[in-house]
Amino acid sequence: MSVRLSDVAQAAGVSVGTVSKALGSSNDVSMATRDRLRALAAEMGYRPNGNARRLRSGYSRTVGMLTSDSVGRFSTPVLLGAGDAVGAEGMSVLLCDSRGDDIRKRHHLHTLLEHGIDGLITLASTTDDQPSLGDIGVPVVYAYGASTDPADFSVVPDEDAGAATAVEHLLALGRRRIAHVTGPVDFAATRRRAAAVERTLTAQGLQLVPPGPLLGDWTEQWGRVATDMVLRAGEVDAVFCGSDAIARGVTDALRDRGLRIPQDVAVVGYDNWEAMTTGSRPPLTSIDPDLEAVGQTAARALLEAVQGTPRAGVQRLPTRLVLRESTLG
């Protein structure tokens, strides 16, 4: 089927061991033969058999990636970031998507372990905690959503900081009557961000207008509906939204009411989802959770764990404030 080491050896009239040394990084071989054998191997189209190599070394140089988000809007950047970091080390990513199905997840986990991965990244579909996989025989890193077990290592975006940054930005613009329109209360993201918003305002002796966040879902429709509720609650000069979709709905509804953005009301979204932020009129200032960094950091931590240096706890990665016209006159 394929050119083996022994084929090259035979063609060169030397032993397999010599060819192996010549192609590897051994210096128990003369320059002359090394060059000769390398040239010959290349010419013959020799490709090392990964399975044989891995069988010997005991490492697969492969990490598993278990995602649960069939839509992929959040998981894709994490996955790409992780793929980059893993690929940079010459390793590969085995991808499995469970579609949020627990049965499928167990099955995939089994497949991955049987395949012989050196480590595993589990990628949550939300920032809610994910159940710990426990000891599966190889190191695991939890990404996007933290593991329920603090002894595991997790890499997640720092939502508290993200929400605080958004509010501080609005405060810096001189806004004082700030509303918070966000998603369902059963999302950790909703709760964390809302709590961070209230803490930040309280520190300035302020509170939300109307008091407390407006909880709904992550859609534009909800953003439009919530806008009515906000305006009815009294004067408002800024709205911080739990997602860009909500922010877009809010922006559209405010425009419909004849309010100018940002002169009358400034709007900040969350996620920095380009499809939403740039199509909006005006384009939306937003918090970018830097999901690629989450993926990269998770992958690097995993590789270290594979090499014997595991970590524990939750690492929260900084977010970025991306300024656009919805807060900039």
Added chain:
Amino acid sequence: MSVRLSDVAQAAGVSVGTVSKALGSSNDVSMATRDRLRALAAEMGYRPNGNARRLRSGYSRTVGMLTSDSVGRFSTPVLLGAGDAVGAEGMSVLLCDSRGDDIRKRHHLHTLLEHGIDGLITLASTTDDQPSLGDIGVPVVYAYGASTDPADFSVVPDEDAGAATAVEHLLALGRRRIAHVTGPVDFAATRRRAAAVERTLTAQGLQLVPPGPLLGDWTEQWGRVATDMVLRAGEVDAVFCGSDAIARGVTDALRDRGLRIPQDVAVVGYDNWEAMTTGSRPPLTSIDPDLEAVGQTAARALLEAVQGTPRAGVQRLPTRLVLRESTLG
């Protein structure tokens, strides 16, 4: 490190061969010992070493997936569909993303081949043709964008049919003055869809209003700008757009002009991108290219090719018309 077959054999007081047979599908072993050994293996936490198994069989039971779309909006569904089909056969997907970088692509291809994949799917980031990889030693299937070499096998969405369906839908609603606002001319998608639109209209003795498609980019902004051009061109009762983003821009602009959708002007988008179609007012009728099916079909074809039944040519998969309020009064 891990429990081997020989460990189980020793613990059970039998030979490795017997354990191998007991765990495998051989019937050269008594029911009694089979059950006993299986139980023991499970209890001891035995996991077969994939590398050893693969070394013997010569197959890696792994396929490579080379994507080039860092954004992933189109490639993600294809990838998921392929992952499903591959996983259903007990095989795994090794994922590599080239970020549209050719150097990285070569590098990843090398990594994948060295890893010993049984086959490869290359996933384009647009429906434009992708350069053939030629003979890389394992079967290749081209997905989303067809290979430049007709001897290769490609699976792509049927854009001609998609565009024709959209126009036929509008015609069935009694619309006769149809505009086509679409993307840049250097996209195959733009050209194919526009050509199909014109063919469909011509067959009814009609033509576009204004004559010819309006070419721009894939953004909402362009949709809004184009709307002015369309309205200036004379009376129009429908707009078929090359993307949902464009359709959304068109819809917003029409509403701003006080036109009712769909009573005055019906709008159809392309891609069935939920973020765009459902947030819009009204929600958008759209063509769904069924990208998961593209992925599944590509994967199944690849598995067949791996088993020795390669195909050639381009398979174009049907699209679906998804009805929403932008065409349904």
Added chain:
DNA sequence: ATGAAAGCGCTAACAT
């Protein structure tokens, strides 16, 4: 500097 040989963990052919 090069060759010979053991062995990674598994399966399958052959022997008992």
Added chain:
DNA sequence: ATGTTAGCGCTTTCAT
């Protein structure tokens, strides 16, 4: 029905 053994392709001692 069970045990023994060769060998998948490679790396790595250990001899030479």
